Amino acid sequence: MEEIDRQIMTLLADDGRMSFTDLAKETGLSVSAVHQRVRRLQKRGIVKGFTAQLDHEQIGLPMTAFVSIKPIDPSAPDDAPHRLRDLTAIEACHSVAGEESYILKVRVATPNELEDLLQKIRAAANVATRTTVVLSTPWEGRRPPI
Protein backbone atom coordinates (compact mmCIF):
# COMPACT_ATOMS: atom_id res chain seq x y z
CA MET A 1 0.00 0.00 0.00
CA GLU A 2 2.96 2.23 0.77
CA GLU A 3 4.09 1.08 -2.67
CA ILE A 4 1.10 2.72 -4.31
CA ASP A 5 1.80 6.02 -2.55
CA ARG A 6 5.33 5.94 -3.94
CA GLN A 7 3.91 5.29 -7.39
CA ILE A 8 1.49 8.20 -7.09
CA MET A 9 4.25 10.54 -5.92
CA THR A 10 6.50 9.51 -8.78
CA LEU A 11 3.75 10.15 -11.30
CA LEU A 12 2.93 13.54 -9.79
CA ALA A 13 6.60 14.49 -9.64
CA ASP A 14 6.77 13.82 -13.38
CA ASP A 15 3.49 15.55 -14.20
CA GLY A 16 2.06 17.67 -11.42
CA ARG A 17 -1.16 18.24 -13.33
CA MET A 18 -1.95 14.60 -14.06
CA SER A 19 -5.65 14.00 -13.52
CA PHE A 20 -6.96 11.76 -10.76
CA THR A 21 -8.57 9.70 -13.47
CA ASP A 22 -5.20 8.99 -15.09
CA LEU A 23 -3.57 8.34 -11.72
CA ALA A 24 -6.31 5.80 -11.05
CA LYS A 25 -5.67 4.07 -14.38
CA GLU A 26 -1.93 3.87 -13.70
CA THR A 27 -2.27 2.56 -10.17
CA GLY A 28 -5.25 0.28 -10.76
CA LEU A 29 -7.20 1.93 -7.96
CA SER A 30 -10.53 3.69 -8.21
CA VAL A 31 -10.59 7.44 -8.78
CA SER A 32 -11.88 8.13 -5.28
CA ALA A 33 -9.22 5.96 -3.65
CA VAL A 34 -6.48 7.88 -5.47
CA HIS A 35 -8.13 11.13 -4.53
CA GLN A 36 -8.14 10.12 -0.90
CA ARG A 37 -4.45 9.12 -0.99
CA VAL A 38 -3.33 12.35 -2.61
CA ARG A 39 -5.24 14.40 -0.07
CA ARG A 40 -3.68 12.36 2.72
CA LEU A 41 -0.18 12.80 1.29
CA GLN A 42 -0.75 16.55 1.17
CA LYS A 43 -2.15 16.63 4.69
CA ARG A 44 0.90 14.74 6.00
CA GLY A 45 3.16 17.18 4.17
CA ILE A 46 4.87 14.47 2.10
CA VAL A 47 3.48 16.26 -0.92
CA LYS A 48 4.21 19.88 -0.03
CA GLY A 49 2.60 21.43 -3.08
CA PHE A 50 2.62 21.70 -6.85
CA THR A 51 4.55 24.15 -8.95
CA ALA A 52 5.20 25.18 -12.55
CA GLN A 53 8.77 24.74 -13.72
CA LEU A 54 9.81 27.95 -15.49
CA ASP A 55 12.70 28.57 -17.88
CA HIS A 56 15.07 30.96 -16.15
CA GLU A 57 16.59 32.19 -19.38
CA GLN A 58 13.26 33.17 -20.83
CA ILE A 59 11.89 34.86 -17.74
CA GLY A 60 14.86 37.17 -17.63
CA LEU A 61 17.09 35.53 -15.01
CA PRO A 62 19.75 33.82 -17.11
CA MET A 63 22.52 34.06 -14.50
CA THR A 64 22.87 31.60 -11.62
CA ALA A 65 25.52 31.61 -8.89
CA PHE A 66 26.36 29.91 -5.61
CA VAL A 67 27.35 32.28 -2.83
CA SER A 68 29.09 30.88 0.23
CA ILE A 69 29.03 33.17 3.24
CA LYS A 70 31.13 33.39 6.40
CA PRO A 71 30.44 35.71 9.35
CA ILE A 72 32.89 38.57 9.78
CA ASP A 73 32.31 38.49 13.53
CA PRO A 74 32.06 34.81 14.53
CA SER A 75 30.96 35.75 18.04
CA ALA A 76 27.82 37.54 16.85
CA PRO A 77 24.55 35.59 16.90
CA ASP A 78 23.90 33.88 13.58
CA ASP A 79 20.59 35.03 12.15
CA ALA A 80 21.70 35.20 8.53
CA PRO A 81 18.62 33.43 7.13
CA HIS A 82 16.33 35.93 8.81
CA ARG A 83 18.40 38.86 7.60
CA LEU A 84 18.57 37.54 4.04
CA ARG A 85 14.95 36.47 3.73
CA ASP A 86 13.82 39.59 1.89
CA LEU A 87 16.40 39.26 -0.86
CA THR A 88 14.15 37.41 -3.27
CA ALA A 89 16.97 36.74 -5.70
CA ILE A 90 18.17 34.12 -3.19
CA GLU A 91 16.38 31.02 -4.39
CA ALA A 92 17.78 28.71 -1.71
CA CYS A 93 19.63 29.03 1.59
CA HIS A 94 21.42 26.01 3.07
CA SER A 95 23.22 25.87 6.40
CA VAL A 96 26.31 23.78 5.81
CA ALA A 97 29.21 22.05 7.52
CA GLY A 98 32.65 23.21 6.49
CA GLU A 99 34.57 26.43 6.37
CA GLU A 100 31.61 28.59 5.44
CA SER A 101 28.34 28.73 7.28
CA TYR A 102 25.77 29.00 4.47
CA ILE A 103 25.51 28.30 0.78
CA LEU A 104 23.06 30.48 -1.12
CA LYS A 105 21.79 29.83 -4.62
CA VAL A 106 20.96 33.05 -6.41
CA ARG A 107 19.39 34.00 -9.75
CA VAL A 108 19.97 37.36 -11.40
CA ALA A 109 19.64 39.00 -14.80
CA THR A 110 23.14 40.42 -15.24
CA PRO A 111 26.63 40.57 -13.68
CA ASN A 112 25.75 44.04 -12.47
CA GLU A 113 22.76 42.70 -10.59
CA LEU A 114 24.96 40.02 -9.07
CA GLU A 115 27.35 42.69 -7.85
CA ASP A 116 24.48 44.64 -6.29
CA LEU A 117 23.12 41.50 -4.68
CA LEU A 118 26.49 40.56 -3.16
CA GLN A 119 26.78 44.01 -1.62
CA LYS A 120 23.31 43.66 -0.16
CA ILE A 121 24.13 40.20 1.23
CA ARG A 122 27.33 41.42 2.86
CA ALA A 123 25.63 44.47 4.32
CA ALA A 124 22.53 42.66 5.54
CA ALA A 125 24.23 39.73 7.25
CA ASN A 126 27.70 41.16 8.04
CA VAL A 127 29.43 38.36 6.18
CA ALA A 128 32.22 37.74 3.72
CA THR A 129 31.13 36.11 0.45
CA ARG A 130 32.72 33.68 -1.97
CA THR A 131 30.88 33.42 -5.27
CA THR A 132 30.90 30.65 -7.84
CA VAL A 133 29.22 31.55 -11.11
CA VAL A 134 27.31 28.86 -13.00
CA LEU A 135 28.32 28.59 -16.66
CA SER A 136 25.78 26.00 -17.72
CA THR A 137 23.46 23.49 -16.12
CA PRO A 138 23.49 20.01 -17.69
CA TRP A 139 20.55 19.17 -15.44
CA GLU A 140 18.72 20.48 -12.42
CA GLY A 141 15.76 19.50 -10.27
CA ARG A 142 15.91 15.91 -11.37
CA ARG A 143 13.50 13.67 -9.54
CA PRO A 144 15.14 11.62 -6.75
CA PRO A 145 14.75 7.84 -6.82
CA ILE A 146 11.79 7.51 -4.47
Add this chain to the structure above:
Amino acid sequence: MEEIDRQIMTLLADDGRMSFTDLAKETGLSVSAVHQRVRRLQKRGIVKGFTAQLDHEQIGLPMTAFVSIKPIDPSAPDDAPHRLRDLTAIEACHSVAGEESYILKVRVATPNELEDLLQKIRAAANVATRTTVVLSTPWEGRRPPI
Protein backbone atom coordinates in the same frame (compact mmCIF):
# COMPACT_ATOMS: atom_id res chain seq x y z
CA MET B 1 -0.40 41.41 -22.46
CA GLU B 2 3.05 40.25 -21.42
CA GLU B 3 1.97 41.39 -17.98
CA ILE B 4 -0.83 38.83 -17.91
CA ASP B 5 1.57 36.04 -18.88
CA ARG B 6 3.76 37.00 -15.92
CA GLN B 7 0.70 36.91 -13.70
CA ILE B 8 -0.30 33.48 -14.95
CA MET B 9 3.21 32.11 -14.43
CA THR B 10 3.34 33.50 -10.91
CA LEU B 11 0.02 31.90 -10.06
CA LEU B 12 1.08 28.56 -11.54
CA ALA B 13 4.43 28.69 -9.77
CA ASP B 14 2.53 29.08 -6.50
CA ASP B 15 -0.09 26.44 -7.29
CA GLY B 16 0.73 24.23 -10.24
CA ARG B 17 -2.71 22.61 -10.14
CA MET B 18 -4.75 25.80 -10.17
CA SER B 19 -7.70 25.36 -12.54
CA PHE B 20 -8.03 27.39 -15.71
CA THR B 21 -11.28 28.69 -14.31
CA ASP B 22 -9.50 30.15 -11.28
CA LEU B 23 -6.69 31.52 -13.43
CA ALA B 24 -9.35 33.23 -15.52
CA LYS B 25 -10.95 34.78 -12.44
CA GLU B 26 -7.60 36.07 -11.18
CA THR B 27 -6.54 37.54 -14.50
CA GLY B 28 -9.91 38.84 -15.60
CA LEU B 29 -9.70 36.94 -18.88
CA SER B 30 -12.03 34.26 -20.18
CA VAL B 31 -11.24 30.61 -19.52
CA SER B 32 -10.40 29.94 -23.16
CA ALA B 33 -8.06 32.93 -23.37
CA VAL B 34 -6.15 31.70 -20.32
CA HIS B 35 -6.10 28.22 -21.75
CA GLN B 36 -4.63 29.53 -24.96
CA ARG B 37 -1.93 31.48 -23.10
CA VAL B 38 -0.87 28.55 -20.93
CA ARG B 39 -0.60 26.27 -23.95
CA ARG B 40 1.48 28.90 -25.71
CA LEU B 41 3.77 29.33 -22.70
CA GLN B 42 4.31 25.56 -22.63
CA LYS B 43 4.91 25.38 -26.37
CA ARG B 44 7.53 28.13 -26.12
CA GLY B 45 9.17 26.27 -23.25
CA ILE B 46 8.79 29.17 -20.81
CA VAL B 47 6.66 26.82 -18.73
CA LYS B 48 8.72 23.64 -18.90
CA GLY B 49 6.34 21.45 -16.91
CA PHE B 50 4.59 20.90 -13.62
CA THR B 51 5.82 18.94 -10.65
CA ALA B 52 4.86 17.88 -7.15
CA GLN B 53 7.11 19.21 -4.39
CA LEU B 54 8.00 16.30 -2.10
CA ASP B 55 9.38 16.33 1.43
CA HIS B 56 12.86 14.82 1.26
CA GLU B 57 12.87 13.82 4.91
CA GLN B 58 9.68 11.87 4.62
CA ILE B 59 10.53 10.09 1.39
CA GLY B 60 13.70 8.71 2.93
CA LEU B 61 16.37 11.07 1.59
CA PRO B 62 17.08 13.29 4.58
CA MET B 63 20.69 14.03 3.68
CA THR B 64 21.73 16.68 1.16
CA ALA B 65 25.25 17.61 0.08
CA PHE B 66 27.07 19.70 -2.48
CA VAL B 67 29.91 17.91 -4.24
CA SER B 68 32.45 19.97 -6.17
CA ILE B 69 34.52 17.99 -8.63
CA LYS B 70 37.85 18.61 -10.34
CA PRO B 71 39.36 16.40 -13.06
CA ILE B 72 42.42 14.37 -12.04
CA ASP B 73 43.73 14.57 -15.58
CA PRO B 74 43.00 18.09 -16.85
CA SER B 75 44.07 17.15 -20.37
CA ALA B 76 41.38 14.49 -20.73
CA PRO B 77 38.16 15.45 -22.53
CA ASP B 78 35.53 16.66 -20.08
CA ASP B 79 32.42 14.54 -20.37
CA ALA B 80 31.61 14.40 -16.68
CA PRO B 81 27.87 15.15 -17.09
CA HIS B 82 27.51 12.24 -19.49
CA ARG B 83 29.45 9.91 -17.19
CA LEU B 84 27.47 10.96 -14.12
CA ARG B 85 24.04 10.95 -15.70
CA ASP B 86 23.07 7.53 -14.41
CA LEU B 87 23.76 8.35 -10.78
CA THR B 88 20.20 9.32 -9.93
CA ALA B 89 21.16 10.57 -6.48
CA ILE B 90 22.66 13.58 -8.27
CA GLU B 91 19.73 15.98 -8.34
CA ALA B 92 21.56 18.77 -10.15
CA CYS B 93 24.79 19.22 -12.10
CA HIS B 94 26.15 22.72 -12.73
CA SER B 95 29.23 23.59 -14.76
CA VAL B 96 30.92 26.42 -12.88
CA ALA B 97 33.67 29.00 -13.10
CA GLY B 98 36.33 28.76 -10.43
CA GLU B 99 38.75 26.21 -9.14
CA GLU B 100 36.45 23.25 -9.62
CA SER B 101 34.68 22.35 -12.82
CA TYR B 102 31.27 21.18 -11.62
CA ILE B 103 29.05 21.49 -8.58
CA LEU B 104 26.70 18.57 -7.95
CA LYS B 105 23.75 18.60 -5.58
CA VAL B 106 23.09 15.14 -4.19
CA ARG B 107 20.42 13.57 -1.99
CA VAL B 108 21.01 10.37 -0.01
CA ALA B 109 19.55 8.46 2.90
CA THR B 110 22.61 8.03 5.11
CA PRO B 111 26.30 8.99 5.47
CA ASN B 112 27.12 5.50 4.24
CA GLU B 113 25.21 6.09 1.04
CA LEU B 114 27.04 9.39 0.59
CA GLU B 115 30.35 7.58 0.90
CA ASP B 116 29.28 5.04 -1.72
CA LEU B 117 28.07 7.78 -4.01
CA LEU B 118 31.33 9.72 -3.75
CA GLN B 119 33.29 6.61 -4.69
CA LYS B 120 31.03 6.11 -7.68
CA ILE B 121 31.42 9.74 -8.75
CA ARG B 122 35.23 9.57 -8.51
CA ALA B 123 35.36 6.30 -10.38
CA ALA B 124 32.90 7.26 -13.10
CA ALA B 125 34.34 10.67 -13.98
CA ASN B 126 37.98 10.32 -12.86
CA VAL B 127 37.73 13.34 -10.59
CA ALA B 128 38.65 14.53 -7.14
CA THR B 129 35.70 15.54 -4.96
CA ARG B 130 35.15 18.14 -2.27
CA THR B 131 31.96 17.62 -0.31
CA THR B 132 29.94 20.10 1.73
CA VAL B 133 27.21 18.53 3.82
CA VAL B 134 23.97 20.43 4.32
CA LEU B 135 22.94 20.69 7.99
CA SER B 136 19.58 22.39 7.48
CA THR B 137 17.75 24.27 4.76
CA PRO B 138 16.05 27.51 5.88
CA TRP B 139 14.46 27.67 2.43
CA GLU B 140 14.81 26.14 -1.01
CA GLY B 141 13.14 26.40 -4.39
CA ARG B 142 11.70 29.80 -3.63
CA ARG B 143 9.98 31.41 -6.56
CA PRO B 144 12.10 34.03 -8.33
CA PRO B 145 10.71 37.55 -8.73
CA ILE B 146 9.28 37.25 -12.25
Add this chain to the structure above:
DNA sequence: GGTGAAACTCCGTGTGT
Protein backbone atom coordinates in the same frame (compact mmCIF):
# COMPACT_ATOMS: atom_id res chain seq x y z
C1' DG C 1 -8.77 1.58 2.73
C1' DG C 2 -11.60 0.32 -0.77
C1' DT C 3 -15.70 0.80 -4.41
C1' DG C 4 -19.28 2.89 -7.35
C1' DA C 5 -22.44 6.32 -8.58
C1' DA C 6 -24.44 10.98 -8.56
C1' DA C 7 -24.00 16.02 -8.79
C1' DC C 8 -21.19 19.35 -9.79
C1' DT C 9 -17.34 21.68 -12.06
C1' DC C 10 -13.95 22.04 -15.39
C1' DC C 11 -11.72 21.25 -19.83
C1' DG C 12 -11.02 21.70 -24.62
C1' DT C 13 -12.65 22.74 -28.96
C1' DG C 14 -15.37 25.11 -32.32
C1' DT C 15 -17.41 29.35 -33.82
C1' DG C 16 -17.54 34.08 -34.24
C1' DT C 17 -15.78 38.91 -33.68
Add this chain to the structure above:
DNA sequence: ACACACGGAGTTTCACC
Protein backbone atom coordinates in the same frame (compact mmCIF):
# COMPACT_ATOMS: atom_id res chain seq x y z
C1' DA D 1 -6.27 37.70 -29.20
C1' DC D 2 -10.37 37.36 -27.01
C1' DA D 3 -15.44 35.85 -25.74
C1' DC D 4 -19.07 32.58 -25.68
C1' DA D 5 -21.12 28.12 -25.74
C1' DC D 6 -21.54 23.13 -25.66
C1' DG D 7 -20.46 18.16 -25.17
C1' DG D 8 -17.22 15.29 -23.06
C1' DA D 9 -14.19 14.59 -19.15
C1' DG D 10 -12.70 15.23 -14.53
C1' DT D 11 -13.59 16.24 -9.63
C1' DT D 12 -15.57 15.68 -5.17
C1' DT D 13 -18.57 13.81 -1.99
C1' DC D 14 -21.60 10.22 -0.44
C1' DA D 15 -23.41 5.77 1.08
C1' DC D 16 -21.79 1.30 1.52
C1' DC D 17 -18.37 -2.58 2.04
